[in-house]
Structures are given as C-alpha cells and as structure tokens.
Amino acid sequence: MAKHETEDDKIFRMFKERIAAEPEQIIRYCRGGEGPIWVSRENIPKEQDIPNCACGAKRVFEFQIMPQLLNYLRVDSLGESIDWGTLVVYTCAESCGDENEYIEEFIWKQDFSASSIEFPSSS
Structure with a gap:
C-alpha cells in the first residue's frame, strides 16, 4: 500500500x-541569499x-545550524536531551x-514535525 x-x-x-x-555539513552559511532549508x-x-536589531535595522538570514551537529555532540536521541530540526x-x-x-543576534528554533517522524511500533 502506497x-x-x-x-x-x-x-x-x-x-x-x-x-x-x-550529509556531514553542520553549518549552512548563506547571508542575504537563499533562505534556510x-x-x-x-x-x-x-x-x-x-x-529588528537594537540599532533599528531589520535582521536577515545569515546561517543555520543543521541537526547533524547533534551526532558530533553525542547527545541522546530520547529522553530529556537537546534536539532540533x-x-x-x-x-x-x-x-x-x-x-x-x-x-546580540536572533535565533529561531524549528523542531521536526511529529507528523514527519515515523516512530517504531512498540509491539
């Protein structure tokens, strides 16, 4: 079944x-160009x-930290560990x-959607 x-x-x-x-990229830099993935x-x-910045100017996308960094940090994937998309x-x-x-800059955290994650069955 599809x-x-x-x-x-x-x-x-x-x-x-x-x-x-x-696949091992942990930082994706693209200031003012193409937006985040x-x-x-x-x-x-x-x-x-x-x-806006404290000076009054708008803020623009500069870089993103990819979830692959979590592999290098060796954090647990379950429980009360850090996680992000x-x-x-x-x-x-x-x-x-x-x-x-x-x-001071601004960071936006996007998590993985629960609907896009397949959890193993507990049977």
Whole structure:
C-alpha cells in the first residue's frame, strides 16, 4: 500500500535531498541569499516574528545550524536531551557595531514535525 505524502513529508523529503550532497555539513552559511532549508512546514517564522536589531535595522538570514551537529555532540536521541530540526540565525542587515564588540543576534528554533517522524511500533 502506497503511503500518501503529506505536505510535511514533502518538505522533509526536500530537506533530506538538499542535505544529501553534504550529509556531514553542520553549518549552512548563506547571508542575504537563499533562505534556510526548513525541516517542516510548522513553525516557519513570518517577517514580523524576527525582531529588528537594537540599532533599528531589520535582521536577515545569515546561517543555520543543521541537526547533524547533534551526532558530533553525542547527545541522546530520547529522553530529556537537546534536539532540533534546524537552528536559524538572523543578524543585523546593517552589520552594526564595531569590530571589537559583540552584538546580540536572533535565533529561531524549528523542531521536526511529529507528523514527519515515523516512530517504531512498540509491539
């Protein structure tokens, strides 16, 4: 019996296809260019969800931290461990601040959708 592909299945399949070229990649940098690769249709931020920088400028997508990092951190996949689908970092479009100053940026955490994860049966 063929499984009907949901919208989440389609997005997750596209995510897996995109990362297949570099499966060990943990950082995907693309400032101001192509946006993040999302793992689900759920919890994708709208423009108004991304706060402006303290200087007043908009923030733009700069890089994302891929879930493959979890393999290198050797965290448990179950229980009360850290987990994410992708971590997306937005930075000041004007690159405010001087060279010796840290600036607070904004991170968006997207988890895997429960509907896109197949859990093993407990039988």
